[in-house]
Amino acid sequence: xxxxxxxxxxxxxxxxxxxxxxxxxxxxxxxxxxxxxxxxxxxxxxxxxxxxxxxxxxxxxxxxxxxxxxxxxxxxxxxxxxxxxxxxxxxxxxxxxxxxxxxxxxxxxxxxxxxxxxxxxxxxxxxxxxxxxxxxxxxxxxxxxxxxxxxxxxxxxxxxxxxxxxxxxxxxxxxxxxxxxxxxxxxxxxxxxxxxxxxxxxxxxxxxxxxxxxxxxxxxxxxxxxxxxxxxxxxxxxxxxxxxxxxxxxxxxxxxxxxxxxxxxxxxxxxxxxxxxxxxxxxxxxxxxxxxxxxxxxxxxxxxxxxxxxxxxxxxxxxxxxxxxxxxxxxxxxxxxxxxxxxxxxxxxxxxxxxxxx
Numbered sequence: 001x002x003x004x005x006x007x008x009x010x011x012x013x014x015x016x017x018x019x020x021x022x023x024x025x026x027x028x029x030x031x032x033x034x035x036x037x038x039x040x041x042x043x044x045x046x047x048x049x050x051x052x053x054x055x056x057x058x059x060x061x062x063x064x065x066x067x068x069x070x071x072x073x074x075x076x077x078x079x080x081x082x083x084x085x086x087x088x089x090x091x092x093x094x095x096x097x098x099x100x101x102x103x104x105x106x107x108x109x110x111x112x113x114x115x116x117x118x119x120x121x122x123x124x125x126x127x128x129x130x131x132x133x134x135x136x137x138x139x140x141x142x143x144x145x146x147x148x149x150x151x152x153x154x155x156x157x158x159x160x161x162x163x164x165x166x167x168x169x170x171x172x173x174x175x176x177x178x179x180x181x182x183x184x185x186x187x188x189x190x191x192x193x194x195x196x197x198x199x200x201x202x203x204x205x206x207x208x209x210x211x212x213x214x215x216x217x218x219x220x221x222x223x224x225x226x227x228x229x230x231x232x233x234x235x236x237x238x239x240x241x242x243x244x245x246x247x248x249x250x251x252x253x254x255x256x257x258x259x260x261x262x263x264x265x266x267x268x269x270x271x272x273x274x275x276x277x278x279x280x281x282x283x284x285x286x287x288x289x290x291x292x293x294x295x296x297x298x299x300x301x302x303x304x305x306x307x308x309x310x311x312x313x314x315x316x317x318x319x320x321x322x323x324x325x326x327x328x329x330x331x332x333x334x335x336x337x338x339x340x341x342x343x344x345x346x347x348x349x350x351x352x353x354x355x356x357x358x
Contacts (some may be wrong), residue, residue, distance in 0.1 A: 005051050007048060007049060008048070011052055025080055029202075032198050032202045033205060042209065046208060047085075052085060053208055054089050054113040055088050055118045056106060056109055056117055056118070056146055057090065057121075058119065058143060059121075060122070060124060060159075061123045061139075061164075061175055062122045062164075065193065065194040066122040066156040066195060067122060069195060069200065071197075072197045072280070073197035074197070074198065081204065085204065085205065086118075089108070089113070110145075110146075115151055116151055117149075117150055118150060118153075119146050119153045120156055121178050123160055123164075124159045124167050124176060125175065125181060128174055143178065147181065148184070152185065152188060153185055154187075154190060155177065155189045155190060156200055157190070157191065160177060160178050161177055161190065162301075187220060188220065190203055190222070191296075191298070191299075193301070195297070196279060202222075206224070226272060227271070229268060229270060230270050230275050230287070230293050231270075234267055234275050234287055236260065240259040244258045245262040246258045246263050247262060260290075264292045264309050265287065265292035266294060266311075266312045267292075267293040268314045269298065269313065270295040270298050274286065274287070274293070292307070
């Protein structure tokens with residue numbers, strides 16, 4: 001078996017992993033994929049028998065934020081992904097070679113892995129070729145050639161998924177998402193500015209484990225990671241339901257950790273795993289840290305109004321609810337409950353006293 005055909009497990013052993021380390025990695029992967037603990041064996045079997053997936057990572061109109069996020073993955077760790085799970089054939093940020101050598105590596109992928117590699121894309125593609133050229137070729141030309149011969153395209157970040165900041169009004173470069181240039185190749189959208197590191201690695205892990213693309217929602221995002229609104233899992237949700245809101249960033253409500261809806265939080269309309277998986281190895285996420293969600297994983301988030309002005313509308317049956325009214329109603333119910341409890345306490349006390357006199 002050639003070096004490029006090593007299984008994930010063989011590659012792990014080659015890089016100093018013990019069997020125990022390997023099993024821990026598989027367990028963490030299972031958790032990231034949303035599988036039950038009893039399904040960890042399925043991940044172990046896949047990693048023991050399946051070869052590493054060739055990956056070509058292209059960057060267009062981006063800020064490299066998605067790459068920065070990717071290399072901070074903790075479950076699984078980045079080195080596990082890069083050295084054991086995938087074979088990174090081309091990356092303008094992480095590849096050792098440059099210039100003609102790097103471009104030759106990309107051409108070699110077309111010869112060796114046609115129809116087998118994953119094309120990871122970061123950044124939007126300008127409509128006018130003059131705005132972005134690499135190696136004497138336009139971004140559009142390079143992308144179309146590599147996308148047509150890939151098994152799937154993974155669009156990392158809101159720029160590649162929706163057009164992002166480069167595509168924000170007035171969009172001088174005519175920036176478009178990658179879906180505007182793909183015809184017959186499946187596309188997985190992994191939006192976010194940037195996406196959560198474990199979501200990025202989790203998509204690749206799913207393909208390796210199950211040998212197929214993850215189930216997608218109606219917008220083309222993996223359901224496993226974009227099935228819930230941040231609002232639904234938010235650690236401040238109880239304050240929203242109670243009508244307790246931060247009115248300004250320096251008020252008492254902000255100090256107490258109240259809901260950030262009134263200062264622009266887009267959690268009620270944003271689908272992402274921030275509140276569940278969190279960032280920086282599961283430590284925190286923007287809302288927990290005191291900053292409203294800006295809806296960075298949603299389409300055209302950059303043009304969806306001021307970040308710190310309340311504009312999000314509560315979806316579904318809650319559309320007509322006034323948060324202030326909810327709060328007053330909740331306060332009224334609470335007050336009534338306290339009054340009833342107090343009355344009952346007084347009555348019980350008098351009854352106890354009467355029994356004592358008898």
